[in-house]
Amino acid sequence: MKKLLAFAITVVLIATCLVGCGGSDSKDDNKLETVTEGKLTMATNAEFPPYEFYEGEKVVGIDAEVAEKIAEKLGLELEIADVSFDSIIPGVQSGKYDMGMAGMTVTDERKRSVNFSDSYATGIQSVIVKEDSPIKSIDDLDGKKIGVQTATTGDIYASDDYGEDNVKRFENGAAAVAALTANKVDCVIIDNEPAKAYVEANKGLKILDTEYAVEDYAICFSKDSEELQKKVNDALNELKKDGSIQKIVDKYINAD
Numbered sequence: 365m366k367k368l369l370a371f372a373i374t375v376v377l378i379a380t381c382l383v384g385c386g387g388s389d390s391k392d393d394n395k396l397e398t399v400t401e402g403k404l405t406m407a408t409n410a411e412f413p414p415y416e417f418y419e420g421e422k423v424v425g426i427d428a429e430v431a432e433k434i435a436e437k438l439g440l441e442l443e444i445a446d447v448s449f450d451s452i453i454p455g456v457q458s459g460k461y462d463m464g465m466a467g468m469t470v471t472d473e474r475k476r477s478v479n480f481s482d483s484y485a486t487g488i489q490s491v492i493v494k495e496d497s498p499i500k501s502i503d504d505l506d507g508k509k510i511g512v513q514t515a516t517t518g519d520i521y522a523s524d525d526y527g528e529d530n531v532k533r534f535e536n537g538a539a540a541v542a543a544l545t546a547n548k549v550d551c552v553i554i555d556n557e558p559a560k561a562y563v564e565a566n567k568g569l570k571i572l573d574t575e576y577a578v579e580d581y582a583i584c585f586s587k588d589s590e591e592l593q594k595k596v597n598d599a600l601n602e603l604k605k606d607g608s609i610q611k612i613v614d615k616y617i618n619a620d
C-alpha cells in the first residue's frame with residue numbers, strides 16, 4: 365500500500381513538473397506574431413493630413429501617434445509603410461502588413477475582405493469647391509465633374525450616386541485638389557479634415573456646409589490575425605479610456 369502511495373505521489377510530482385515546464389513554454393506561445401518579429405507594421409497613405417502626413421522624413425499625424433502608443437503597449441516597435449490607399453487592404457490581406465491605419469472608413473464591402481478594430485474617430489465626406497462655384501450644396505452635384513481619391517469612400521459613393529463617367533480618380537487628395545484649382549474638375553469629395561487642410565493650403569477654395577456622408581474610422585487587419593486584432597483593439601480602448609487619443613486629436617485638430 366505504501367509503495368502504491370509513493371508511486372502515486374511520484375506520478376503527481378512528475379505531472380506537476382510537466383505542467384510547470386509547459387508554463388514556461390506557453391510564455392513563448394504568448395509572444396505576438398507579427399510580420400517582422402518585434403515590429404508592428406502599419407500600412408498607411410501619408411497624404412492625408414492631419415491623420416498621416418510627412419514632417420520632413422517622418423510620417424506624423426493622429427494615426428501615426430495612436431499607432432505608436434498601441435505598439436508601445438504591445439512591446440513592439442512601430443514601422444510605417446507608406447503605400448497608395450488602394451493597396452492597403454490587399455497588402456493587409458496578403459500578410460504583408462500587420463494592420464492598415466489610414467483614416468480608413470468601415471464599410472460593409474471592406475468588411476468582406478478585412479476585419480476592423482473598434483472605431484476611434486468619425487469622418488465626414490465633404491465637398492470642396494472653388495469660392496465662386498455655382499455648386500452651392502450637394503443637391504447641385506448632378507452632372508458635375510467630381511474629383512476623388514481612388515478607392516476611397518468618396519470615390520465609391522460618388523460613383524454610385526453620380527455615375528462613374530462623372531467621377532475623376534486621382535492618386536491622392538492633393539492631386540484631386542490641384543485638378544480643382546486648374547478647373548479640371550468642378551469639386552472634390554474628400555474627408556473633412558484633409559479637406560480643411562487643403563482649403564487652408566490653397567487659395568480660392570471652400571468647403572460646402574452640407575455634409576455628403578458621416579462615417580467611422582477604424583484599423584483593419586487580415587481575417588487571419590484575430591489575436592493581433594484583439595490585442596490592438598484592447599490597447600486602442602485603453603488609450604480611448606485614459607484620454608490619450610483625445611489628447612492626440614486635440615494636438616492635430618484645433619477644437620473650435
Ligand code: GLN
Pocket residue numbers: 409412449466467468469470487513515516517518555
Ligand atoms: N475615409 C476614406 C476611406 O476610407 C479616405 C481615407 C484616405 O484617403 N486615407 O475611404
